Each structure stands twice: as structure tokens, then as C-alpha cells.
Amino acid sequence: MLCAFNTCSDDDDGDSVPEFTVTAVSPELGTIGTEVTITGTNFPLDVSLIDITIGGTPAIISSLSSSQIVTTVPVGA
16 A cells, blocks of 8 residues: 655645654555554644545545544545
């Protein structure tokens, strides 16, 4: 499973968004529908500032905190 993470450097007010750090992705392998937990620090709490793709396919965030993102492996990944 190949994941890509992108965030914007500024929010809508032009304020700087702190850089985030990914410390773990679990599980490292999975099939369509597998829940994936991404652990780290400084994740922005606005889902519009985060793009996650798995295998080149956009993934939908089901849960978000400053230290954890939960998504699932999408169809087409």
C-alpha cells in the first residue's frame, strides 16, 4: 500500500499551518475497505487542508485529531 499525504502551508486566513510529522501507518498492507490509522503530530484539524491518496486514489478521512487520521483503502487503490 502506498500512501501520500499533502497539506496546505497556509489556511484560509493566511496563517501558517505547522508542519506535520507521520510516525506510523498501520496496517502497512491492506485490501479495499481496510481501515488505516496514520499516527503523527501537528495534523491540521480541518479536513479541507489534508489530501490523502492510497495507490494514487483519494481516500476519505473518517476520523481526525491532531495526532491521528483514520481512513480506509478506497476502491481503485
